[in-house]
Amino acid sequence: MIALENVSKRYGSSTVVDDVSIALGDEGVTALIGPNGAGKSTLFGLVGRLLKPDGGRVTVDGMDVATTASSTLATTLAVLRQDNHVAARLTVRDLVEFGRFPHSRGRLTVDDRDHVERALSYLDLDDYRTRFLDELSGGQRQRAFIAMVLAQDTKYVLLDEPLNNLDLRHMAEIMRLIRRMADELGKRIVIVLHDINVAARYADRIVAMRDGVVVADAPAREIMRPEVLGAVYDTPVDVREIDGKPVALYYG
């Protein structure tokens, strides 16, 4: 499990993550929701050792993130950040091969190539392997980055807003893939999402944050209630049932 114990992070005088204790990374997909500035990405940064907590401790399967070698953690936990700007000109395959870096330090073995090939076909990128990243559409590029994370072959996968800037079709496509990764490959996925309806549809568990604190943590179904969502986003949210599934209406 990814365990946070009394974790805090401050920028200057503002506390972005405030004494959070939570265990993430159970089987299936866990969605992290909340308004902008709730501390979701900061939480990811703390788990993904990009940020140092001002207080508290983060452990991944018992390994303290602060003291365990980065290369060891990278074989257990993969993190995909929001903005993935790459200065170098890489092909899709080059990128996915980087996913094997924690295992082979850049010297690819037959086993590594196998993982790369499987990740490429899993994300339906076989025809694009020699294409350069800057020649791909947003959806294809996002798939390439997810393929890299998949090739990393970790138990836990953290995805920070992977649906940013994607249209409806690609959004659904990526979410279906993520669901499949959890169901078929047994990946434990934690994902930051903005669209609560997407979260309700694809996630097993939803954790809601607001002002640096976890305000709700329950199975998806239980979070989808007007009073819970209204409190999280501080805006009136109506929840209706369509074909037996809860749908939040927040357009006023």
Add this chain to the structure above:
Amino acid sequence: MLTDPTATVRPAPAPAPAPSRLAAAWAQPWARLAALGGAVLALTAVYLFSDVPGSLSFALEIRSRTVLAMLVVSTAVGVSTVVFHTITQNRILTPSIMGFDAFYVLISTVIVFFSGSAAFLAFDQLTLWLVQVVVMVAFSVLLFTWLFGGKRRSIHLMLLVGIVLGTFFRSFTEWMQRMLDPLDFQVLSDAMFASVTRPDETLLALTAVLVTCACAAIVPLRRTLDVLALGQPAAVGLGVDHRRVVMVLFCAVSVMIAASTALVGPILFFGLIVANLAYSWAGSFRHVWTLPTAVLLGMVCLLGGQLVLERVFGYGGTLSTVIDFAGGLFFLYLVLRKGAR
């Protein structure tokens, strides 16, 4: 023809009807690197053996020392600029932004200012070299640990402070130079142009040792450098100890640049051209290819530039002018040719 140093490295155009095998081979980074190596060897031979006025052995002795100095300098400049680009994720910077060149000029100016040009010329070369290396490395490492090693950890802040301090040193230097007497100024400005010819043997050996040590630190990190090109967050996610690796790389870069600047003068000017040419020439983002390509391109620039300077203009200019002119033109050609990519 020797007049165009860039002509020798241009790929031989593959015959149109049967381009398949040749073109396929040419697409391989090793083929391009080998071609470049051939060009460097050819230029070296031309430089060593052509136009010998007197005794061949004497000419060879002098000239091979110059070629060795060129090799040391192009290694330092090529490797450090490529590494710097990868660390900063920016391809239009050179390590000179950290004020290496400015510091070199400042130290020399301070010596001339306070003790006069006669003393400057009589100054013990080894002491001068040591002082300059130590001051340059100390300054850049200090700046680096303060702004990157501490709590801030911001490369951009470090670059910004580097630019501001560099500008400050330059203005300060200019102010001092304005108060020099014309003769002193003449001597000083002569020393401010890079010159690779006839370096002091001891200093050359010392510089070569330092540059080799720095390369020995960088080469094992070549695959990690590839990952660093993905940016800090992704590199950390892939298990790179970003802080430690960047520290090692940066120290190696500082040592190389400081040693070779102290040997031949401000030389970073052609780092930008060489590194960007290398990315284009190598056709691969992997440092296994870009680093040696940058070094060899540096050799082509220095050898070609020196040949043009000596044999065409009869020393009627400076090496930097020749390299910037020819290299700049070739660079523009490459950029515009690939404009559609």
